Amino acid sequence: MPPADAAGAVDSGAVGTGAGDVGAVGAGTVGAGAVDVELVGVSVRYGSAKAPVTAVEDVSVTVAPGEFVVLVGPSGCGKTTLLRLVAGFERPAAGTVRVHRKAGVVFQQPRLFPWRTVAGNLGFALARHGVPRAARAARTEELLALVGLPGMGGRRTWELSGGQQQRVAIARALAAEPQVLLMDEPFAALDALTRERLQEEVRTLAAVTGTTVVFVTHSAEEAVLLGSRVLVMAAGPGRVVEELAVPLPRGPGVDVAALRGSARFASLRADLARATREAAA
């Protein structure tokens, strides 16, 4: 992801358009049929005209409001490329990308401003989002409470653990009140315990707030735990080859530890592992 996006938020309903596509969609509206994200026949090419690399080819995906869609697949199959398209950081060579509501991005690395405090980082994002100065302190506290860091606004970012920094990055993305959260392997750099905690928090947060999430991971366990739907991709060129619905319970009352240990969870994870093995073959 480009450093220019260090603040981690996409300010408007991002729309990438390619050759022969249709027009833009404004932020803050939900299109007919209640779709938040639409990719139709999308291809992305990198490289030069003489030596093009087709990163993804003819991908069509729709994401409904409140869905938690996870992209999995082997390295190089185009997961990040699809997320970057939705974020508006890439333009398709063919096909259409429409994002009907405001999107925010969380990267693998927190990318916080080290010269600002935690509150300073969030205040910057709130200011960019147009929140008046007088309202920023209260909103900062609300965001910190939401990600499990109440009262931590005065801390320097380099005083925080990796997990705490990533929580701040999630709070920063939430500062713009996105209805669509785009998360690119956000927990990949964290230790196993912190990762599990944040998985549970994001799972609950998405269910409670109704936020739509598109999430990239390499982990079948993470995909099944978080996703209401998992899209399995294959490489060469990148494409979606299988889709798995995950009918597991969600929301604040769910015992996620028990869920992880359940036979149903194990069976879904095995189904996904088989599908990703086949995709990589």
Ligand SMILES: Nc1ncnc2c1ncn2[C@@H]1O[C@H](COP(=O)(O)OP(=O)(O)OP(=O)(O)O)[C@@H](O)[C@H]1O
């Ligand atoms: N800026 C770029 N220039 C040239 N090729 C690129 C660029 N970005 C990605 N690619 C190529 O596009 C393809 C898809 O890359 P992408 O990063 O989307 O895959 P990925 O599934 O997210 O991979 P990983 O799981 O390793 O992060 C790869 O072949 C990659 O080498």
